């Protein structure tokens with residue numbers, strides 16, 4: 001079993017210099033002893049709740065009766081599987097995986113021509129990438145709440161952003177960001193900064209975490225490296241503009257008025273090694289003035305980098321010292337922060353400390369005042385620095401004025417009151433801001449309350465993604481599941497409701513009310529330009545070596561009982577599922593030809609392959625559809 005020591009960043013004893021970290025806690029951190037019960041910090045009057053294995057009377061019941069539907073959707077990042085997972089909440093039942101960045105054998109994602117066109121291919125037709133690392137997923141907004149149109153998800157490895165349509169729960173577009181490595185934080189905007197009548201998402205902001213030479217010449221001198229903050233158009237998915245910055249981007253948050261976006265920076269040192277990245281006592285929360293950036297782009301005040309044509313404006317410190325013209329504002333916050341989250345009242349961003357036991361509360365009107373020349377010191381935008389515990393990472397909200405922050409090192413979620421923290425910061429000694437703590441299992445990263453990142457935060461449930469499960473599940477060899485836990489936050493005290501093992505490693509998720517989306521369960525034939533609308537259109541159509549096979553499916557038969565092609569033909573097989581009733585999906589597999597995909601009701605999909613192996617190949621339906629499902633076959637005869 002992993003010891004706590006291995007989880008502590010080496011050199012963390014540097015923290016002992018921080019005045020607000022008690023000596024005992026600092027020793028605990030450097031020695032890797034997590035002794036949350038002993039830890040007494042200012043405002044921390046409440047001990048951790050006893051671990052609950054079952055919900056006490058009054059707490060929400062997560063065990064739905066057979067046939068009962070969940071009240072919330074959970075949209076989960078898929079981690080290394082490069083997909084988006086859809087869960088029913090509060091049960092935690094996994095309902096769907098939406099493939100995006102990585103091939104998926106059930107759907108035939110990465111096999112069909114339609115999915116390959118979205119994923120991107122090399123000139124020879126092979127997929128450009130087979131790996132991904134998704135971290136964050138967020139949905140489109142209208143009037144401060146989700147509107148059920150889209151969700152976006154990032155691929156950190158290859159700097160890609162995928163869009164998922166929430167009408168069909170499918171990925172429809174993927175964009176790769178130019179001149180970015182380690183694309184980490186992502187957040188849609190919530191309103192237009194200038195035209196406030198546009199009260200919905202039209203931009204998606206993407207934070208570049210790793211600094212690289214721009215253009216990427218391969219130079220070793222890391223002080224020359226820079227990062228980019230990118231804006232992607234929510235509709236076209238084209239990259240609108242980028243901002244060249246000092247330091248790096250980690251997570252991203254956006255304001256409800258659309259005027260500000262921010263990213264937390266852990267590497268203002270622009271170091272290439274971890275010691276360098278934690279050498280400064282403070283890093284920054286970097287704010288972007290969206291209206292000014294777009295005005296600069298309009299006025300042509302940009303350059304381009306490398307082969308990319310995307311306008312890049314200058315957001316570096318040196319060029320943005322004058323508040324009246326600044327595009328960016330670097331607010332100094334404690335060492336190597338992680339996570340930045342917008343409170344549902346629209347007033348604050350909360351930046352977590354990670355290597356500082358504090359959260360930093362930033363008041364957005366003050367940041368705007370600085371840009372307007374009305375606030376002299378940018379530091380004055382910091383209105384609270386509550387001491388919450390060790391290793392604070394992410395924060396979510398209940399809509400009743402409370403924030404919930406994960407404590408990675410303490411293995412806890414801490415509930416704290418934002419107004420009380422502001423009062424304490426202003427000198428009110430009686431203000432107790434820590435409301436409750438609960439042990440989680442173990443080392444939590446993200447957490448998300450129901451509608452927590454919207455103005456409609458309803459404070460019912462909170463899910464927390466624990467990076468280590470250790471002893472919580474049956475052992476299955478060296479690779480442990482992660483543990484997603486569900487907590488009832490409807491009362492004063494948090495109550496642990498359930499553990500769920502998950503395959504690594506989802507990172508982030510959002511949870512919203514089920515009536516927000518009305519998914520369609522049958523496609524329209526017109527959605528597909530190549531649909532075969534009548535079985536009579538079926539057949540083999542030859543143009544030299546190029547052969548098109550058109551076929552339809554209707555349980556329990558394909559429209560062609562057999563079809564013939566010649567060895568060496570380039571075959572494109574188009575299949576339309578003419579079955580109209582929901583839940584009637586067919587599959588299509590060709591032995592030895594690496595083909596398997598599904599067609600949902602009224603869906604069309606196609607595959608292209610070279611018929612390089614002569615013989616008889618039984619193409620069969622792979623999705624159980626009918627009592628005669630096994631009999632649902634057709635023969636491909638490849639003539640030598």
Ligand code: RUQ
Nearest residue numbers: 135445446507508
């Ligand atoms: S990060 S555990 Cu990739 Cu979301 Cu904070």
Ligand code: CUA
Nearest residue numbers: 621623625629
């Ligand atoms: Cu069609 Cu099984």
Ligand code: CA
Nearest residue numbers: 266277278336
């Ligand atoms: Ca740092």
